[in-house]
Amino acid sequence: MSSGPGADSAPAPAPTTMFSSLKIRNYRLYAIGQVVSNTGTWMQRIAQDWLVLTLTGSASAVGITVALQFLPMLLFGLYGGVLADRLPKRALLLFTQSAMAGTGLALAVLTLTGQVQVWHVYLTAFLLGLVTVVDNPARQIFVNEMVGPDQLANAVSLNSANFQSARLVGPAVAGVLITAVGTGYAFLFNGLSFLATVTSLLLMRTSELHPSHRAPRAKGQLREGLRYVSAHPELIWPIVLVGFIGTFGFNFPIWLTAFVHDVYQSGAETYGLLNTLMAVGSLVGALLAARRGTSKLSILVGAAVLFGALEVVAAFAPSFWLFAALLVPIGMFGLTVNVTANSSIQMATDPAVRGRVMSLFMMVFVGGTPLGAPLVGWITDVYGPRIGFAAGGAVSLLAALTIGVILARSAGVRLKLDLRPGRPHLALVPKQRGPVTREGSPARAG
Template identity: 45%
Template sequence: MTTSATARAFASLRVRNFRLFVIGQIVSAMGTWMMVVAQDWLVLGMTGDSGTALSTVTALQFAPVLLLTLYGGRLADRFDKRRLLTVANLVSGVLALVLGTLVLTGAVRLWSVYGFALALGLVNAVEIPARMSFVGELVGAELLPNASALSAAYFNVARIVGPAGAGLLIGFLGTGWVMLVNGVSYLATVAALRLMDPTRLRGAAPGRDRARVGDGLRYVARRPDVLVPLALVAAVAVFGMNFQLTLPLLAKTVFHSDAATFGLVTAAFATGSLVAAFAGTLRRDRPAQRLVIVSAAAFGVAETAVGWAPTYGTAAALLFVTGLTTTHFAQAANHRIQLGSDPRYRGRVLGLYTLILQGSTPLGALLMGRVAEHAGARATFVAGGLCSLVAALVAVTAGRRGAEASPPLAEPEADSAHRDDETRSADLRPQR
């Protein structure tokens, strides 16, 4: 990579507030992915490798996102996102510490794991749309594609390091200590948020209007270039993106892996996602709808192939490709939706995006949990991949109206007063 390309890839890190945000998020996200492995391993151990129990935990964790994330997006548009994120991370940390303590003291029961998953889901319904829309306030519209891609990159770095570390810690110390580490990791995000300079944020002042959910839905309905990728994300998320359920089932029931090996399988998937995320940092403008559809089709093919993998090594290699295509699709869809949305509605639009991408997880988890119970873990990958491929083919026809949309909307003029020397360089501006 040339010097100029490297500068473009990390351009948004020149903004101090975003640098702080990234540092806090890396630490917290590592803890979160350690928690995912520990929680899955705990549930499988308590229930005799029950796919139904694991899918129930997943469904409970994401059900509040399905039901409440539109309201969370409304809160993000109406109130101070920095304050919302601070409170949400503190609450998440306390929840993890409580569950870890229950595990270490031997008082944990399956219902308490269910309760933790539900409570964390309630917090995430507010935290996710606030966090996603907060990135735009940190860097402004010009650097938003780069910042969004870097956010995906650090998320996938955490997805590599977290599960691998969790696998080792579980083997030496047990799941309870991993959960305690996750609880403490949230303090990194809280510290980063409080160290930021609020005068350099680029969002509109909170509370300027009632920020009604219905207004956001009507706005999306008038924008076919936003509506079509949202519909494609819905189909792929429900049928294909159930990796929190399908990866541990594949590792333990097909390849009979231990905790450490399971972490390596997850890391292979995350490494592919990381490659796609870093490639996305070079994006400077809004992606075409054709790119979103092609990347969804590529994901469907890759996931289907995982279901037919004959060996552990082959599965790991195909999971690398699946991770790459997953992130490429999710980023392309996110950038097309976010960069095509009026900043006044961005919190609600991203709330809807989050509802579709993550709130659909309970439906997908329950569906694929049943598939796994009756046809095995391999069938979940084959069925999910084929359904995603069909959805992409349908979108080719359904998306003709929205294929060529209006250019990305600039942020309100009021925000321009907050731009500083960190983002004025002309060569960093996206080409229109």
């Protein structure tokens, strides 16, 4: 049946498969550059944590380093989103990626010359955090510019898969490298690895990008972004949830260094192994998210509940290998929370304010770390790694359950338990309103 002239003029969106975004040349270039850069980033993370622990012998010092790296996001994150909305994203990323390379190279020189002190690590972590304030929202928006809205959820998931693939290699290589020649060469590799991302940005075809709306300079843009989020429950509650989990549930540099050093009396190779196992789970979570191609709030809440519960269980694992094995599903559900929240928020946000909304998302997700990391580090030092890990998991679990109830009430649904064979045992169903008749349907008011 004909629908009239021009009915078929709009091209159908490309089907979403697990790797469909990689068919787009610009995104493919970007992904290749990110593999190299992300590997260097993970190497530096492991080297930085281990260097601080070696210099101080304190899990609290590791927590302070992590806090300083994410403190700028807490203080200035929303302003970074304003800049990302105003400026061209590709040019902005060329600047931020070059600046991040400089911080890695500076730390490499200090370490290789034997001059490094713990305050040097604190300072470079803080400077890296300042650059990240602008880099994070710019990267989030630039994904949409490379692939367009139809492939956004898939590209966000593949970005996470890319990051976690590098996490499989980076910690393992860093562990070997630290043992063989010291932490300085891990910092050097990270500084040089940013050349891959810069090169990929320079090689892109700008004519094939989907430029996003650039907000003109004006007063009140920060308040405008906050008002927009507060008026949309589908944005504010996922942001609150990832804020709790990012602040209390993602302090793995503190917990894993403490478990390796204090519980298992091992070295950098073991620390690298535990990070690699988490990365295996995270990679699986990212690929499953890419295959789904959709981002539902029910998946977000369910993954958050399982993430918090598994952290509590792992904290009291009686053996090393059980603890190590539990890190795989923890990584999978933690990554599912991050990817699902990221893509659902982007797709529900007006492009004109997307930079400010995503900067708020990143601010509460990673910017809460300066608040949580010192507290978690103190609990870990005073009460031990097991109590510290369990406390972070318990807070994440409680937050997920509470926000799950809030979202269910606002959507007018409830959780239904059905133990009959062949039926979904757990499902969200609409709430019944009013008295129910004998036939099982709500009675009509007279």
